[in-house]
Amino acid sequence: MAGNHLNTKQVLGYASMLMLIFAWGTVRAGTACESTVLGADSIPPASAEHPDALQYGEINRAMLQTDDVQRRSHLNDLIARLSSTAHAENDALLPRLQIALAYSEIRLGNTSSAIAILKRIPLESSQAASALVLLGEVTYRTGSTETATPWILHAANLYPQKPEVITGLLNAAEWQKDAHDALPLLLQAKLLVDDQFHLVSDLMQRSRSAGFIESLGLETPDTVLWSFASEALTDPAFVHAKQIHLTSRSASLCLQTHLEKANALRDKNPTLIRDLDLALQDLDVLIPNAQKALIADEASFLDIAQSYKHCHKNGQDCHELRAARDLQGRRLTSLRNRLHNMEQQHRFLEAEQKSISGRWIAEQRAMSAVGMRLMQQNSENRQIMKVLLQQALVKSHAQWQELSANVYFHLANAQNENIKEHRAQGALSQSSRM
Numbered sequence: 312m313a314g315n316h317l318n319t320k321q322v323l324g325y326a327s328m329l330m331l332i333f334a335w336g337t338v339r340a341g342t343a344c345e346s347t348v349l350g351a352d353s354i355p356p357a358s359a360e361h362p363d364a365l366q367y368g369e370i371n372r373a374m375l376q377t378d379d380v381q382r383r384s385h386l387n388d389l390i391a392r393l394s395s396t397a398h399a400e401n402d403a404l405l406p407r408l409q410i411a412l413a414y415s416e417i418r419l420g421n422t423s424s425a426i427a428i429l430k431r432i433p434l435e436s437s438q439a440a441s442a443l444v445l446l447g448e449v450t451y452r453t454g455s456t457e458t459a460t461p462w463i464l465h466a467a468n469l470y471p472q473k474p475e476v477i478t479g480l481l482n483a484a485e486w487q488k489d490a491h492d493a494l495p496l497l498l499q500a501k502l503l504v505d506d507q508f509h510l511v512s513d514l515m516q517r518s519r520s521a522g523f524i525e526s527l528g529l530e531t532p533d534t535v536l537w538s539f540a541s542e543a544l545t546d547p548a549f550v551h552a553k554q555i556h557l558t559s560r561s562a563s564l565c566l567q568t569h570l571e572k573a574n575a576l577r578d579k580n581p582t583l584i585r586d587l588d589l590a591l592q593d594l595d596v597l598i599p600n601a602q603k604a605l606i607a608d609e610a611s612f613l614d615i616a617q618s619y620k621h622c623h624k625n626g627q628d629c630h631e632l633r634a635a636r637d638l639q640g641r642r643l644t645s646l647r648n649r650l651h652n653m654e655q656q657h658r659f660l661e662a663e664q665k666s667i668s669g670r671w672i673a674e675q676r677a678m679s680a681v682g683m684r685l686m687q688q689n690s691e692n693r694q695i696m697k698v699l700l701q702q703a704l705v706k707s708h709a710q711w712q713e714l715s716a717n718v719y720f721h722l723a724n725a726q727n728e729n730i731k732e733h734r735a736q737g738a739l740s741q742s743s744r745m
Contacts, residue, residue, distance in 0.1 A: 370408070379415040386412040406438035413445060422453045440470035444479035456486045460496070471503045472538040477714045481721055490728045497722045504718045508711045511539050515704045523700075524693045529553055543703035552695040559689035566682055570675075587664050594657045601650045608646055612639045 373385035416425035447462030480500040484493040622629035
């Protein structure tokens with residue numbers, strides 16, 4: 312009995328300790344995992360504008376000016392100011408301003424200045440293809456076809472995925488005086504447009520699949536996706552949805568990791584539930600036995616007490632009977648106390664067993680609720696990204712479809728001209744022989 316009494320106390324201690332571990336671990340992990348997304352879900356307030364911050368209103372006004380003399384002056388001033396300060400937007404913004412300035416110089420008749428400006432635009436710039444194509448067009452206006460066409464071919468070799476390159480090749484084909492010289496340019500345009508049209512069509516088809524977003528390397532999108540969907544990939548709504556999508560996935564992985572650890576912790580402590588069950592089983596046997604023993608001891612005590620009373624009443628020597636009665640009374644008190652303790656332990660352990668089971672179920676439900684919120688949030692933002700990407704791909708598909716039709720139209724005309732020229736030359740040759 313005493314041994315079992317000690318074991319139930321130990322089980323009680325283990326139960327309390329493990330419940331605290333589960334509760335603390337679950338609450339802490341759930342809060343930590345979910346706070347990752349809550350932080351990403353809010354847009355931080357804009358900070359006070361720095362004195363040197365880019366003034367896009369001023370830049371737009373300069374770009375939209377119709378007086379090219381004033382426009383040139385303002386653009387030169389903006390380019391000088393941006394070149395002397397460090398802004399994250401400089402690499403993307405400066406080439407755009409330089410191309411705008413080159414157009415103003417062209418309209419003002421300063422083609423040499425325009426060429427010099429365009430040649431300063433880095434080849435790694437997003438505007439390099441436009442700059443090279445414009446260089447070819449300006450050179451053609453002021454020079455010759457032989458010096459202008461290489462600029463277009465250079466752009467086609469470096470940036471085959473750019474729509475402006477196709478337009479440049481079509482223009483270069485029109486510059487050629489001989490139809491035979493135009494044909495290679497048109498055939499190159501056909502190869503490029505066929506390739507790009509196939510790629511964008513394939514992307515559009517893939518965009519209809521359920522796992523389209525997951526199949527993309529959104530953190531570092533490849534050049535094919537970027538060339539067709541740069542408008543969507545840089546859209547603030549897309550960027551924000553992508554950030555929440557990535558953090559939701561991270562939080563879901565965090566939650567999954569915690570649940571695995573919690574299950575592992577539970578699996579590593581199988582003795583708790585087992586010991587609770589064993590202790591309750593022991594008590595289920597010991598309590599009825601103790602109750603039976605108590606009834607027997609109470610009956611024995613009553614018998615001895617009656618004997619002592621009878622002896623004492625007759626004035627006999629009752630020393631031994633009194634000692635036996637007192638001993639039996641102490642045994643009876645001890646047995647009653649032990650039975651009372653076992654009954655208390657039984658009630659407590661039953662409550663602890665139910666509490667542990669209920670707590671574990673409640674915690675799993677709470678973690679599942681967090682997981683469902685993360686899944687819903689992730690699904691919503693995946694849908695936002697998918698819609699924006701599909702819209703950009705539809706737009707690109709239409710653009711390349713139009714370019715494709717235009718290229719094939721020019722190619723067919725060039726081929727017809729070649730056929731006519733070939734027939735005319737054949738007829739001339741035949742008439743000369745006659």
